[in-house]
Amino acid sequence: MDNNNYMNPYLAGFFLGLLLLGTIYITGRGLGASGAIKSVVVTAVETVAPSHTANTKFYKEYSEEHSGSPLKNWLVFEMAGALIGAFFSGLISNRLKFTLEHSPKIKSRTRIAGALIGGTLFGFGAQLGRGCTSGAALSGMAVLSTGGLITMAFIFGGAYAFAYFFRKLWI
Amino acid sequence: MGPLVPEIIGNELNFIVAFLIGIAFGFILEQAGFSTSKKLVGLFYGYDFTVLRVFFTAGITAMLGVIALNHFGLLDVSLIYINPTFLWSAIIGGAIMGLGFVIGGYCPGTSVAGAAIGKIDAMFFILGSAVGVLIFAEGYPVFEGLYKSADWGNVRAFDSLGISQSLFAFLLTFIAVFAFWVTTIIEQKVNGKPNPEFKSKPLYASLAILAILMGLTAFIMPDRKESMMNKINDTGFVKSYTMNSMDSDELAFRLMYDDNKLRIWDLRLKKDYDKLSLPGSHNITMQNLFDNATSKLLYIEGKINIFIAEDELLSKKAGVLASELGLNNVYYLKGGMNEFYSSILNFKCPVLNPNEKLSDTDRFRAEACNAVPQLIKDYKKKHSADSEGNKKSKRALGGC
Structure with a gap:
């Protein structure tokens, strides 16, 4: 893979910032990602065990805050678009390929376990922290939300603090 | 005057807007290289600071844009979503996400970008995220106390610190530019060679100066509201x-x-x-x-x-x-x-x-x-x- 194919990071950041600004101007809210996963999870649980969601506090609070189907949600539409946008980007830059990327020092199995565990922690943390890198940290920074900036500091600070212990996964 | 939703753009049209914004979002994430975990975690081991560059540039651009639009009366900040602050859940949630980042190599948005171009690890990351949400949902009674503690409301950072918005924005911009400079030096040391992307030093020096100047203008320009109020108090x-x-x-x-x-x-x-x-x-x-x-x-x-x-x-x-x-x-x-x-x-x-x-x-x-x-x-x-x-x-x- 040719690294130089990527867009200049400052230019990409500038575009991303303009997109975020446009999103705030049009919709009054920022970008997000983990909320879409939450909507999908809530829908899945509702479909599999409707009586369970009707009796469990989290789902009850969720349906009080969101009217209609959980899938009819701004972030779900946005993330569906993101899948297509990223696919299209991969297509024009010739990066479409099924691969399991990992450091040569670890096995594929280890990488899959890492992705699963990391994803679980991130999914959980994003619920607790009311948003992920996009919804809390980036969008929170744009509107200078105290909570968003604290979450941002702890996502990156936390990652640096733990990085040493997991270095064998990457380098 | 923004925001355009819900007065000018209806709620149904807003879903189409969401889809279009999403396409641009995914496209930019992938073009920036956020679809590969190697590039993402490079940030934490010092060999690739792309994430920091993209993230901070985007945050600063949007922040200055919001301040400017509000300044010229084009956007009503009292109507936009300010992420609420719950101190302890922000800290602990953030730290757990940091741990997840360094083990999993992605964050939710970037994992979607990775999965879209066929990264199998990214797909497993998304699966994991769903499990994480499920754990939180099922264990909600246990976490609810922490989740809802220390509710500060929809506060903004400059108010929390008791300084003016302009000063805070200026400081944040300054920190970002400083971080760009320092991380480029670190990257060079770790990799043993300069990043070929940044050959043209004068260009970056002038960009940095431009950014600082922009930050300074925001600092000096009096707020429209403030200057009006000063006028009528005379x-x-x-x-x-x-x-x-x-x-x-x-x-x-x-x-x-x-x-x-x-x-x-x-x-x-x-x-x-x-x-x-x-x-x-x-x-x-x-x-x-x-x-x-x-x-x-x-x-x-x-x-x-x-x-x-x-x-x-x-x-x-x-x-x-x-x-x-x-x-x-x-x-x-x-x-x-x-x-x-x-x-x-x-x-x-x-x-x-x-x-x-x-x-x-x-x-x-x-x-x-x-x-x-x-x-x-x-x-x-x-x-x-x-x-x-x-x-x-x-x-x-x-x-x-």
């Missing part, structure tokens, strides 16, 4: 300002003949307004004149807007502010409500002397001092009945 300026006025008699006359062109903006305190409010009047504050919701009401064509407050100066101040903000047909109440009280509401009808003819004014006032209080009473009855239906513009909801 009593001399307000006094010498030429504008239409209306005296108590004319106001009473218009009230009695139910002039539907007249719109009354009452700037007295809420408790005084609740005690006595003129028919059809709106109780507002000076601050409200800057709001999206109020200005929508103000700028209705073909109306006469009269501003009333306790005394003449305060009435005129509001009138001047409204005129300066571009409102037409603005009047202020001569003598303020104090005079309205003494010459209309509490008007002592002179003892009628059959030999003496009343002046026109006194005759009118004798009629008005009975009619106007009745109108006020009727209005109060009607108003308290339908005040339930009042609609207010609400802050947008968002977040993850």
Whole structure:
């Protein structure tokens, strides 16, 4: 893979910032990602065990805050678009390929376990922290939300603090 | 004036907007290289600071944009979603996400970008995220205390620190530019060679200078709101300002003949307004004149807007502010409500002397001092009945 194919990071950041600004101007809210996963999870649980969601506090609070189907949600539409946008980007830059990327020092199995565990922690943390890198940290920074900036500091600070212990996964 | 949702763009159209924004979002993430975990975690081991560059540039761009749009009155920040602050969940949630980042190599948005181009590890990351959400949902009673503790509300960082928005924005911009510079040096040391992407030093030096200059301008430029308020707090300026006025008699006359062109903006305190409010009047504050919701009401064509407050100066101040903000047909109440009280509401009808003819004014006032209080009473009855239906513009909801 040719690294130089990527867009200049400052230019990409500038575009991303303009997109975020446009999103705030049009919709009054920022970008997000983990909320879409939450909507999908809530829908899945509702479909599999409707009586369970009707009796469990989290789902009850969720349906009080969101009217209609959980899938009819701004972030779900946005993330569906993101899948297509990223696919299209991969297509024009010739990066479409099924691969399991990992450091040569670890096995594929280890990488899959890492992705699963990391994803679980991130999914959980994003619920607790009311948003992920996009919804809390980036969008929170744009509107200078105290909570968003604290979450941002702890996502990156936390990652640096733990990085040493997991270095064998990457380098 | 933004935001455009829900007034200009409806909720259904908003989903299409979301989809289009998503396409651009995914495209930019992938083009920036956020679809590979190797590039993402490079940040934490010092070999690739792309994430920091993209993230900080985007955050600073959007932040300065929001400040500028608000500054020029194009975006009403009181209506946009400010992520709420719950101190402990923000700290612990953030740290758990950091741990997840360094083990999993992605974050939710980037994992979607990775999965879209066929990264199998990214797909497992998404699967893991769903499990994480499920654990939180099922264990919610256990985490709820922590989740809802230390609720600071929708506070903004500069208020939490007690400094001005401009200063905070400037500091953040400065930190970002400094971080860009330091991380480029670190990257060079770790990799043992300079990043080929950054050959042209003069270009980056000038970009950095430009960014700092932009930050400085934001710092120096006075806020439109602030400068307006300074202007109208200058009593001399307000006094010498030429504008239409209306005296108590004319106001009473218009009230009695139910002039539907007249719109009354009452700037007295809420408790005084609740005690006595003129028919059809709106109780507002000076601050409200800057709001999206109020200005929508103000700028209705073909109306006469009269501003009333306790005394003449305060009435005129509001009138001047409204005129300066571009409102037409603005009047202020001569003598303020104090005079309205003494010459209309509490008007002592002179003892009628059959030999003496009343002046026109006194005759009118004798009629008005009975009619106007009745109108006020009727209005109060009607108003308290339908005040339930009042609609207010609400802050947008968002977040993850």
